[in-house]
Amino acid sequence: MNPALHRALDQINGVLLGKETQVRLSLACLLARGHLLIEDTPGVGKTTLAHALAQTLGMDFHRIQFTSDLLPADILGAAIYDRDSGGFTFHPGPIFAQVILADEINRASPKAQSALLEAMEEGQVSIEGETRPLPTPFFVIATQNPGDQAGAFPLPESQLDRFLFRVRLGYPDPAAERALLKGEDRRELLAGLRGVLTPVEFMAAQRAAREVHVADALLDYLQALIGASRSDPRFATGLSPRAGLGLLRAAQAWAYLAGRDYAQPEDLRAVLPAVVRHRLFPAVGLAQADDDWAARILLDIAIP
Amino acid sequence: MTAAARAPADPATLLWLAVPLLLVLLPYTTHLSAWISLSWLGFALLGLNGARRRRRPLGRVTLTLATLAGVAGVIIDYGGVIGPGGGLALLAFLSGVKLLQTETPRDRIGTLFVGCFLLVGHFLETQSLPHAVYMILAALALTAGFIAIQTDDCAAPDRIKAHCILAGRLLLQALPLALLLFLLFPRLQGPLWNLPQQGTARTGLSDSMSPGDISRLLESDELAFRAEFAGAQPDSSQLYWRGPVFWEYDGRAWRSIGLPPPAPVRAETFGQPVRYSLTMEAHRQQWLFLFGLPEPLPPSLPDRRTFMTPDLQWLTREPVGQRLRYELTAYPDYRLDPVLDEVSRRRALDLPEAINPRARALAARWRAGAGSDAAIVEEALRLFRQERFFYTLRPPALGTAQVDDFLFETRRGFCEHYAGSFVFLMRAAGVPARVVTGYQGGEYNQLGNYWIVRGRDAHAWTEVWLDGRGWTRVDPTAAVAPSRVERGVEAALPAGERPGGVIALDGAWLRPLRLGWDVLNNQWNQWVLGYNQERQRRLLARLAPWLADWRGMVSTLGIGAAVVVLTLALVLFGRRPPTASDPASRAYARFCRKLARIGIVRAPAEAPEEYARRAAGARPDLAGAIAGITRRYLALRYGPPRPGAPALLKRAVRDFRPSRHPPASIRR
Known part of the structure; x- marks a missing residue:
């Protein structure tokens, strides 16, 4: 395994206690060049995770707090008249950073949401007729409060599909909670974090993850999973081709994190819940039992 | 046992039990007592309601009482619970009760097995082709039911199709074995489903001829028999299928007093014989129909005791209770009884005293004026031909002097009137004569090259004994309505009288369809139902001589079954490991x-x-x-x-x- 990534994981786990799986998933998501959606109730450490990720990977980091009166220009930036030069100068918005923490994305109006989501998809923004590239690498880590809370605009399915993973943090277990209660202030810890990797190193890791060997046998399994999601009557719609590709990249990243040069079914199975959680919904008339309901159905598909 | 285990099956599972059972029972409803059908429906609805509320629909005591009441009802209605009537009725009733008791997998499987038994029970009742097709559908439903109750989620609607497809595949996989068993399983004498016959409803001709007997037959489409000639087809007008012969007349009905003692038939034959096979429907009578004079005399059947009377009636000891097929070689041209013995002559001239005086007077006139018996026959036929006689199935009622009334008053009637009065006239004129009944003509099915003979082809004609010519067939009906003999009963009838059903079915466009259907039925009868010991032996002998005895059959059956099962197993289970390649x-x-x-x-x-x-x-x-x-x-x-x-x-x-x-x- 890449030792630098190992150290990065250790460092983040030192800040966010007892969440090894989620931290690993988040890192795999970034390695697979996907955007990450973290959903949970306030106060479980969503922002801490995003912040720690950015710090550890040595990337510059902006946080956008989404509110109901946020405008697209507040995200993208605007050209403002400059009296000294007598012309309009572009003042870049907070989106021009390598890691964006879009906090409570479901609090903003759909208009502001879509400004962000377009940037995520294109890797560039168009403002006043001028196209401006976003920095590379470019990640969006969005957090979202569970949709049933008051004053929220839940993201439509089409936009949810742009996030590779949806991760749920959940409450810490008692031991982690005890360590949290006894330990230092998180904000101070975050401030003390140093970058373990440079962005260039991280991009090399991304390329290496992309090179992880994928055997036909694994593709058979992946297609069996995708096919099942499309044919099973319990799902409203199946997985999109984009989701299938994302699943493969994520499995490769997961295998890379495990230090393997090939991906195996376990890798697919490990990332599957995070990939399908926000993509598969129950067919009309069926109740969704819980978050990982869809993943459980798919994990019951025989491995060819 | 936990409370959950004691709850009845969920509604979907219950439907998977009830619907196949319903399909199986549907044809039973025509002959089951209505209360059984109704209580079955009631039980099914109660069961469904209970399933929806996840509660036992009836308590144990109520259930037991209902069951006992059902058993008592069946005993009262059918006189017992053994045998095809009461036994099947009881099973049908209990299959309904079982729908209230579906807690354990054992209950559910048992219910469907009862359905399987009831399905087979149908074949005690009827073995027709449409029925068999329907039974295959019901078997499919039962199999799908078995599949559904073994799987967890039988609720989803697309599962219905999936289960039915799987059931169809299972049945198809069973087909080779079934065919093998059908071909090779040693046949017993008679079909396997032969049971003691209930009731003795007879069809076809009867052992006496009185007005109305044949006209009832003439309006029926019921199949009497099919006949297939090898080689050239005889002309329809020559097709006289001989059945009962009547000698005695009591003023009202013609009959034979007792059966004549078996005695050799005295006959001479001319010309070339023809070969034909005849497949007779069960008519629960003793007559076997004959065309021409069979050779050898008397003919014999492999698995039946038959005998032949001197007046050329062929009879079996046991009434024909199931479809019967026989093959004969026969001479269409023959001379029967070249010399008439005294007993027969007296019998053929006997008439009751002092009835029908006008007919007797007419006959006496003929006798006085004619030189020979043949001339008297000509006189009588001329009478029918020249006077205003009509062929009709609805003749007016006749008084006590039937022959007089018919000959001189009404002059409307059909074959039995003409044959009866003709024989009366002959006897009154001193010419020995007798009535012969049977079938005449039939419908020729070009598709299958055979003749279909139905109730409406029933006919009565006469034989007169002429010196030097023996018993000679005379058909007075042909003198009145030649088309009856040439083209069948419908052609001979006045337009208003043609039976509606027959006409509707006889539309030109429907005819090939109807004949094609009859060919199918005929094949089914010949090869499936009629696949008896004899046919089996003959077919297997044609394949390989050593196959034809039972040892060959049993060993081939064993080996064949093993091969079929192993092949299927290899094909089906060989598919299991899909990536055995690497x-x-x-x-x-x-x-x-x-x-x-x-x-x-x-x-x-x-x-x-x-x-x-x-x-x-x-x-x-x-x-x-x-x-x-x-x-x-x-x-x-x-x-x-x-x-x-x-x-x-x-x-x-x-x-x-x-x-x-x-x-x-x-x-x-």
């Missing part, structure tokens, strides 16, 4: 089998590492070997190609020999 998967599958043998079975959806963890947890003594093999397998199957590696995995799997129990040092 060596890594083969080796890993072998490894999994070895672990399964010690009780650690891999689920199809279990990833290799998960399985390895579970197996190592169960058998820590094997952990190292399991982890090694799993790692090798994963690298081989999912990793980039590496030379020489499959051999390592293969060797590791070969050397992996887990003992059934962990070594004592590790056992806790």
Whole structure:
């Protein structure tokens, strides 16, 4: 395994206690060049995770707090008249950073949401007729409060599909909670974090993850999973081709994190819940039992 | 037992029981007592209601009482619970009760098995082709039911189709074995489903001829028999199918007093014989119909005792209770009784005293004026031909002097009037005569090259004994309505009288359809229902002579069944391991089998590492070997190609020999 990534994981786990799986998933998501959606109730450490990720990977980091009166220009930036030069100068918005923490994305109006989501998809923004590239690498880590809370605009399915993973943090277990209660202030810890990797190193890791060997046998399994999601009557719609590709990249990243040069079914199975959680919904008339309901159905598909 | 286990099946499962049963029982409703059908429906609805509320619909006591009431009802209605009537009725009733008791898988499977039994029970009642097709559908539904109650979610609507398709595939897979059994299973005498006949409803001709007997037949489409000639087809007008012969007249009805004693038939034959086969429907009578004079005389049947009377009636000892097929060689031209013995002459001239004076007077006039018996026959035929006689199935009522009334007053009637009065006239004029009944003509089915003879082809004609010519057939009806003999009864009838059903079915466009359907039915009768000991032996002998005896059949059946089952097993189970092509998967599958043998079975959806963890947890003594093999397998199957590696995995799997129990040092 890449030792630098190992150290990065250790460092983040030192800040966010007892969440090894989620931290690993988040890192795999970034390695697979996907955007990450973290959903949970306030106060479980969503922002801490995003912040720690950015710090550890040595990337510059902006946080956008989404509110109901946020405008697209507040995200993208605007050209403002400059009296000294007598012309309009572009003042870049907070989106021009390598890691964006879009906090409570479901609090903003759909208009502001879509400004962000377009940037995520294109890797560039168009403002006043001028196209401006976003920095590379470019990640969006969005957090979202569970949709049933008051004053929220839940993201439509089409936009949810742009996030590779949806991760749920959940409450810490008692031991982690005890360590949290006894330990230092998180904000101070975050401030003390140093970058373990440079962005260039991280991009090399991304390329290496992309090179992880994928055997036909694994593709058979992946297609069996995708096919099942499309044919099973319990799902409203199946997985999109984009989701299938994302699943493969994520499995490769997961295998890379495990230090393997090939991906195996376990890798697919490990990332599957995070990939399908926000993509598969129950067919009309069926109740969704819980978050990982869809993943459980798919994990019951025989491995060819 | 827990409370959940005692709850009845869910509504979907119950429907999977009730609907196939309903399909099976539907044809029974025509002859089951209405209360059984109604209570079955009631039970089904009660059961469904209970299933919806997840509660037992009836208490144990009520259920027992209902069952006992049903048994009592069946005993009262059918006189017992044994035999095809009461037994099947009771089963039908109990299959309804069983719908209230669907708690355990055993209950549900039992219910469907009762359905299977009831399905087979149908064949005691009828074995027709449409029925068999329907039964296949019902069998499909039952099989689908069996499949559905074995799976967890039978609720989803698309499962219905899936289950039915699977059931169809299962039935198709069973087909080769069924065919083999059908062809080779040694046949017993008579069909397997032959049961003592209930009721003796007779169809066809009867043992006496009085006004109205034949006209009832003439309006029926019921099949009497089918006949197939080898070679050229005889002309329809020559097709006289001989049945009962009547000698005695009591002023009202013609009959034969007792059956004549078996005695040799005295006859001479001319010309070439024809060969034909005749498949007779069960008519529960003793007559076997004949065309021409059979050879040898008397003909014999392989599995029936038959005899022939001197007046050329062919009879069996037992009434024909099931379809009967026979093949004969016969001479269409023959001379019967060239010399008439005195007893027969007296019998053929006998008339009751002092009835029908006008007819007697007419006959006496003919006798006085004519030189020969043949001339008298001509006189009588001229009478029918020249006077205003009509052929009709609805003749006016006749008084006590039937022959007089008919000949001189009404002059409307059909074959039995003409034949009866003709024989009366002949006897009154001193010419020996008798009435012969049977069938005349039939419908020729070009598609199958055979004749269909129905109730409406029933006919009565006469025979007069002429010196030097023996018994000579005279058909007075032909003199009145020649078209009756040439083209069948419908052609002879006045337009208003043609039976509606027949006309509707006889539309030109429907005719080929109807004949095609009859061909199908005929094939079904000949080859499926009529596949008896005789036919089986003949067919198998044609394939291979050693097959025809029972030892050959049984051993071929055994070997054939084994081959069929093994082939199916290979085809079906050979499909199981879909990736047997690459060596890594083969080796890993072998490894999994070895672990399964010690009780650690891999689920199809279990990833290799998960399985390895579970197996190592169960058998820590094997952990190292399991982890090694799993790692090798994963690298081989999912990793980039590496030379020489499959051999390592293969060797590791070969050397992996887990003992059934962990070594004592590790056992806790």
